[in-house]
Amino acid sequence: MKIEDLKQLRDETGIGMMDCKRALAEANGDIERAKEILREQGLEMMNEQEQRPVREGRVEVYAHHTHKVGVMVDIACNTDFAAKSAEFLTFSSDVALHIAAEAPLYVSPEDVPADVLDADLAEFRKTLEEQGKPAEIIEKAVEGRANRYYKDNCLIKQPFVKDPDVTIEDLLADLRTKTGENIFVRRFARFAIEAEEE
Amino acid sequence: MKIEDLKQLRDETGIGMMDCKRALAEANGDIERAKEILREQGLEMMNEQEQRPVREGRVEVYAHHTHKVGVMVDIACNTDFAAKSAEFLTFSSDVALHIAAEAPLYVSPEDVPADVLDADLAEFRKTLEEQGKPAEIIEKAVEGRANRYYKDNCLIKQPFVKDPDVTIEDLLADLRTKTGENIFVRRFARFAIEAEEE
Secondary structure (H helix, E strand, C coil): CCHHHHHHHHHHHCCCHHHHHHHHHHCCCCHHHHHHHHHHCCCCCHHHHCCCCCCEEEEEEEECCCCCEEEEEEEEECCHHHHCCHHHHHHHHHHHHHHHHHCCCECCHHHCCHHHHHHHHHHHHHHHHHCCCCHHHHHHHHHHHHHHHHHHHEHHHCEECCEEEEEHHHHHHHHHHHHCCCCEEEEEEEEECCCCCC | CCHHHHHHHHHHHCCCHHHHHHHHHHCCCCHHHHHHHHHHCCCCCHHHHCCCCCCEEEEEEEECCCCCEEEEEEEEECCHHHHCCHHHHHHHHHHHHHHHHHCCCECCHHHCCHHHHHHHHHHHHHHHHHCCCCHHHHHHHHHHHHHHHHHHHEHHHCEECCEEEEEHHHHHHHHHHHHCCCCEEEEEEEEECCCCCC
């Protein structure tokens, strides 16, 4: 099984890693067959989920026991039934705790304003070009630099504080599989009592 | 005792209404004498408080039992001692509840972006001018319209949801008096699960 195929299957279905891995193994690495297997097993595909309105959800709040740090996070899903499920509550409380600890700035890479990263990447690219690096190497290096920024600052790309082997995005994918709903973090806020903190 | 004098004394000292009223009565309406009385009683003046760093405070969080509405509020003060006082905790929890119920948009009138209110007031003023109203009447009417907007949208100007006879500003002034510290609401966030709500 190729890692790229697993990634593609996950991206295209929005289904959790474990289920995708199993389906891909069962399908002998055939992505389209793996999708059929997932569908047969009643695991809903992301593109099917996205047709449904995402108006339900839960606002989770968390305050550190000192009350010097607080977090509020808005997690969206399709139905109130899912919003009240044990899996959803666990994810909500985990992600609030994670935000308190890791202080991400954005939910996802798409939320990073262009002017924050673009100038830095352009300068980095220029430096590499001046060093005469091959175009292919430059592309990879620039992509790597962007990905490091996302991992440091974007919630869904961060390694989960309680289990750094998985990202918040992985947790979300698993939650989508378990609930059969399109679930995402809509927004969050983190306040800290410190003159120097935002 | 003139209401304007009471207001001036409160604005200049940052001390709660009840103490100012008492001091002003004792001073037979002399504002400077009333300030001396307040100072003699150990009630700290706002301008003295403002010299001290305001880096301490508390982040309060509140979620409605349905978790469809959540609030987070950052309340600043001079010392952690004050931040841990019973009065401060009561205010924190009251103001979080208030924000959940009343959904203000800004902390105070100074936070309202100019473009939100200015165009509306300018148009209102123009209409009154076209109606040939006297300048004095127009000034009062425009001020009244601005104040109504602040009362509807600015936290500190709103009547407290649990006791509409006092505003959040009044509660803050009383809290300043009780704790002898400069206390203010630095920022808040309110999330609601509703497609049509912000």
